[in-house]
Structure formats: C-alpha cells, structure tokens
Amino acid sequence: MSPRRRRTWVLPAVLTLVVLIALTAALGAVVHRASTEENADPTGTGTVTGEPSTEPPTEDATPSQEPSEDAVFTIGAAGDVLPHDTPIRVARTDSGYDFTPMLEATRPWSAGVDLALCNMEVPLALPEEEPSGYPLFGAPGELPGNLADLGWDGCSTGTNHSLDRGPDNLAYTLDVFDDVGLGHAGSARSQDEADTPQLYRLDRAGQQITVAQIGGTYGTNGLPIPADAPWSVTLLDAESLISQARQARDAGADLVVATLHWGVEYQNSPNSEQTELAQALAESGQVDLVIGNHPHVPQPFALLDGGPDGSGMWVAYSLGNFISNQDDACCVPQTATGLFMTATVVKPADGPARVTGVEWTPTTVDREGGQRVYPLAELISGDQPSALTLSANELQSRADGVQSVMAESTGAEFDERVEAPEPTGPEPEVVPRS
Template sequence: MSQPPTRRPRRKRGLGRIPPAARLPITLLLVLVLVIGAGAIALLGPWRDRTGEPGDASSTPEPTPSTQPSEEPSSEEPSTPAVEDATFTIGAVGDVLPHDTPIATAAADAEGGGYDFRPMLEATRPYSEGVDLMLCNFEVPLSMPGETPSGYPSFGAPEELVGNLADLGYDGCSTGTNHTLDRGADNAMYTLDVFDEHGLGHAGSARSQEEADAPQLYEIERGGQTITVAQIGGSYGTNGIPVPADAPWVISTFSPDIMDPGNYDPSELIAQATAAREAGADLVVATIHWGVEYQLAPNVEQTAMADALAESGQIDLVVGTHPHVPQPFARLDGGPDGDGMWVAWSLGNFISNQDSNCCISQTATGLFMTAAVSKPAEGPARVTRLTWTPITVDRVGQQRAYPLLDLVNGDRPGILALSESTLQQRLGEVEAIMGESTGAEFPLLGAPSEPTGDQPTVVPRVP
C-alpha cells in the first residue's frame, strides 16, 4: 500500500515565555543559591588553610551548615489560555467517480507504476488545502489487492486514490452511496481499512454494527476551544444490490425498501444526528446520497426529507450528492435552536468522465462548497454562510480538473482542450443553477481561502 501522505502540518507550539506568576519564585530561588554558595566558599577557605588538602576533615570538626529563611509560597495561580470566539471553514466537493478513463489517466501519470490522481486534481489543491476541514463524496469502493481497478458499471477504484486525496488536504469522505456494494461487502469494508491507514474519516458505511452506530467526529482547536464536528451519512439505495443479511450495517440507507428508492425515511439520519449530539458534537454535517441523476433541481423526495431533517433541530448542514450535476443551495427554517439548516442540494461531479458527450453538459462542472462556521466563547457553533466555486473537468485535455473561473479569467494551461465558448457556456450554466438558491445569499467564491489554524484531529469511529 502507499505510505501515509504528508498532510498540512500542524503549527508547532513552543514552550513560551515564563509567565509573570512564576517569575518571583524563580528570583528568590536564584538568591537562595547565591547565598548558600557564598557561605560554602567562606567555610571552604579556612578549611583548606588548616589542612592543606580539601576534604580532609580529621583535624577539624564537621562545619555546621547555615540555614536560610524559608520562602513563603506564592499565592498566584498559573495563567490559563483565555477562551475566545472562534471561526473556521468546512470545504466539500461532490462525487469522486473514477470511470475507466480517469483510472487510465492516473496510471499514465504515475511514475514507476501504480496510479496517481494528483496531477489531474493539482489545480484544485489551493482550495482543498485552504479550508480547515475538507470532505468529499467517495462514490465507489476500492479494488482489493490482486484485483483490476474498473469503472462503470461495477466500480473498483485503485487504492492509491485515497492517499492522493489525503495528500491534497482531504480529512474525510462519505462512503455510503449507490455504488458501495458494487464489488460486495468485503470491498466496502476494505475501503474503510485503507481510509484508516491514511488517517481519513468516513461516514455512511461500516465494518460492524458498533461502527455503524458511531458518527465520524473531527476535533478542531480554535480560540482555546475544542470544537467537535460530526459527519453522518447514508444512501437512498444500492442500485438493487441486496445488502448482505449477515452484514446489514455495511451501508446506511434511508429508504425502507432499497428496491423502491424513491421512498425516503428521515428517521435513520435523525437518529444518527441525535447520537452525534450525545457523543459531544457541536456541529452535525449530513452527507446524503439522494435525488435523481442529471436533474438540475431538488425533487419532491429531497425537499420533503430536508424539511424533516430541519424540523428535527439536530442537523446544521446537509451536503447532497448523487445527481452528478450541481443543484442550488438553500437555508431552511428549523435547524438547531431554530437558527436554520443549510443545504447544498447537490455538489455534482468532482472526478468523472462525464460531459455533454455522454450525458448533459452540466455533468462536467461541479461545486466546491465552503461553509463558514462561528463558535462564540459562550455559545453554540453555527454555520453562518455558504459559498461556492465551480470546478470543471477537461475530459479531453488529460482529464484535468480546474477552478472554472481561473480558466475564464485567462489562466490557460498548455494542455487545455476546452474552447472559450465552452468555458463561457459552463460558467453560464452553473450560474443559472445557483441563481435558483433560496433562503439566503450564496456568493460565488473566486479565490481559495486560508486555514484558520491547525489541521483537525480525525477521531476513529471505533476506538
């Protein structure tokens, strides 16, 4: 397997200066040492004169050591860091869906064999490394050692993809999708083993009932606070693949009958969110695989599900996946303490081999979502804003993904195969979609942000 990647380094904490409360005892200690030393010299001088050899105590009695006044203990307590208001960001992209062509491109880009997806995603690195917590939707299982990776219809991605994402700054992904069981339960569970190996979190699939019952937690240190973000998830179904009777926990689903995936039941996700709050989550993000492929707006099942989740008051942010095209954002009534629940109905594709050549043109452009979070010193954590950045794939130009605005504004790599008219068309299409957003302002973010502090701690779902 690949070696664990180099992630965004944590800031080193130095020892710091000596706090004022500790300076007075240190000064008294220095005086005490000097006084004792002076007394010892005074005694040692005559002793040497009498005997001619230091340490010969036969002709003189043992000197009586002098005593010093005892110090009064300091009444000052060591200072503790002040708790301050904190802010941080959560980033997310849509479907990591490596068809055969992206897999072949990753093989060609790898040096010395294997697969390397980083060259095709390198232009997006400033965004994925520019947020404090970075999530994706890992649409497919991994191929196991000895198996040949493949795309549609039975996906099995190269395991190097997980380490590549970690190297690009990702902290975790949803893994419960309609393709989770493409290669059976063993591959689904092996996928989580590789995620663990690279230090990435995961939600929506599991290797045991205990793990299925546990939210994925991420701990973020800001302003003297430890803020816990929970990620939960699930899928509408499994493309008709039966869930193994002896491993019903392998994937979380919210359709009572996965053979009738249009029937959504929010109770499973609400139970997950409630358990996450009980586990100490300050903020709950639900990554949900729902909706209809190639539909540019949420359908009635999505909106009914979201309304129920918002009414529960347990979820702060919903990140939708599966339609393979962008859908608008919304802020719904309800949410924790009635402060609202934020929804990205669908982030579209991130890695894929889709565009107008196979599907509809909007499949070539996905969204990079950035959620701003505020956590006052004395108050709950809340999402305060969602912004979006269009990410488009040049399928013909070596499968590279780019921030679309960079290309529109004139940053044109030599391998780019997209024409000016195509770039303008894609930007117009995504702007039209996002113009249908409701409940709040959702600005287009034209440049990456910067992390506000150290990388989060990924807490294992099962210790």
C-alpha cells in the first residue's frame, strides 16, 4: 500500500521509521547479493540498483517484456480494375489522366482498411503509346498512382490480360507500381522476382505482422508466354501455389493471401476448377485467404475445412467489377456491381495470425454519371450525389442481385458491412520483390 493511500492514519514519525527500516533491509539485501554469487537472481532477469557493476551487462540480465496485447487489423479487396475505352476517355484531363474522381466515393473503404489489395486487370500503355481498352488493353500510366492515392497498397497483376501488349508493357507496369509504392503479385520481370512473394509488414500492438501475397491466372487469352521468360506470368497450379505459400512462410509470413484470376465470365457461381483448386489450397494448410477475380460478377464467399492448423481457409470466389464500362447494356446486369471485401485478422501476442471473419460491401458503377463507383448501400439509404443518374428501382435491383448471390455463401456467416473501417495503426510497409 502506497504512503499516499496510508496518510490518513499513519503518523509522520512512524512513517519515517518504517521507511528507514525498509531502506536498511533493502541495502543489506543488495550487499549480500553482490558478495555471494550463489545468491544471484536464479532467473537471470533481476537488476541491482546499488553500486554500479564492474562487469558488462549480459543479455540474461535484461528485464523481460510484458506480453503485447492481441493485434487486430483488416485486409480489404475489391473487384477488377478494368478501364475500357469509355472510362479512359472520362479520365482524360488537360495534362494526362486522372481516375481518382471515379473512385472518390470508395476512398473511405480503400483508405480505411489496414491493407488494401486490388486486382489490376490490365497492363499499362508505354509512355509513347496511346491507352486503349478492349480487346488489347493498355491503361494510362497515371492509374497506379491514382490507386495509391486512394489508399491501395498493392494489386494482383497476373491476369488473362497481362500480356495484351507484350512483355515490355508487363515489365513497365511493374516498374510503375514500384515507383508509386504499390506491391504486386502474379507477374514478374525475372525468375528471382517470380520466386519471391510480395510481403507487407504491419506494426500493430507492439508486434510486427507480415502478410504475404501470392497470385496467378488461369491463362493469357491464347497469347503465348515468352519462351525465354516463362516466369513472366504465373499460371494457376495447386502444387506451385502451395510451394509459393510455403516459401512465403519460410520468408517470415504470418499470413498468406492468394489472389487468383479464375472462373468463367458472367457466372454467378464458382465452377469446378475454382472449387477444386480452393479445396486443394485449404487442405495444404498453407493459405489463409483466397481473393478471386475475373468473372466480372460477384460470386459467393466460403469458409472451407482445412487451412492453417485446421482453422479453415476463407474464400471470396469473385469480387466482380470495380472500374469498368459494363452493365446490362452490354452484358449481364450483375457486371454493374462488385464487392468490397473486408477480412478481420487477429494476431495474439503468443499465437499465430488468423482470419477471424470476412464481410462484404456491394459497390456499383454509374456509367452515365461520370463512370463513378459508389458503395451501394449508401445510395439506397438516401445519400445520393447530385450527379447520380441511377433510379431508386435500379439501385434496389442491383442490391437484390448481390444479396441473392451472397446468400449462397457457405461455411460461416458472411455479413454485409455498411460502415467503412478505420485504420488500426500506421500504413503497411510494402517490401520490394525485385
């Protein structure tokens, strides 16, 4: 009990006597410990505050640290960044291109999660080339910088369009990603880079947690992967992905995220190739979370048996579109919508990092209203900008379509999230692969 709490009933003289006795006893203990080696602290963690020691301090003499509290953070992801000709034209400015206005309404989500991973569907046009959309895409070089400004930390870059403009554009795309500080996975400029997982380091609750991103694609639309650069695009293969995941853990990863370009376009359900590959990854125990893209429409989520320590592996089969010029005017109605996935990760002070839940937030594009992308629930609730051209009936129809797909999710409760998350700490460190 401290003197401050005892002062209402201890007389000053008594207090002084007690203090003197305590000091005398403490000093005697110090002298005795210093003169008798056998009485040294048996744990090696004690310290002496009397006379300075003439011996240099040893590591064993350092006081032990109290265990840190559990670290909790979020990983966010969205659908395909697929700039067709119309979004490119809308993004044109007097001095170049700017896609930021199209995505400004989604900034609270991409900047609110602790680690934001997008899917860069297309390569960049070289500086001397004219950007273009379908069928051979080449996005403006400003796009990666716009994504970084919006809070994105990295993207999957191994897709069926990676080689639309050849290996030079593939390499240039990764050069620009490096320049603006974005991570990338699924394509590479060398064998060493292909063998190196993309790592992100987060400092949370006194711990440093490392998240690895690996990725790949089902194919390249028939365009040949260069014979002298077979490593330039990673093709999906269960054994190869599992090996990458193991290498990532050997490199210090606490959590492994696989960003996979797979499935069939415009199908609302995963096909057998997706489910079989996902199950193989789950059974390996090496992958924590799978983020899928390519179908251009949302597909359900799942929690599969297996995963690290048998705790399960979380799968988002397809997050649909993010930037695109697709809706029911060209394609199926669901192409006008996408999902923002928010995964929560807990890393105990004395245990491994694990995904503990995954939520979804529908987004939609207003093609006629400046190609802008919005969180759908906000529009339905009445928070509608003046530039919006979508009717209330159309908004509700799009929301109902997403709801019907997500109702097919299996293995866990996957709730719709309507409030953007808040960062739980500083921005992640993006570790260069090259």
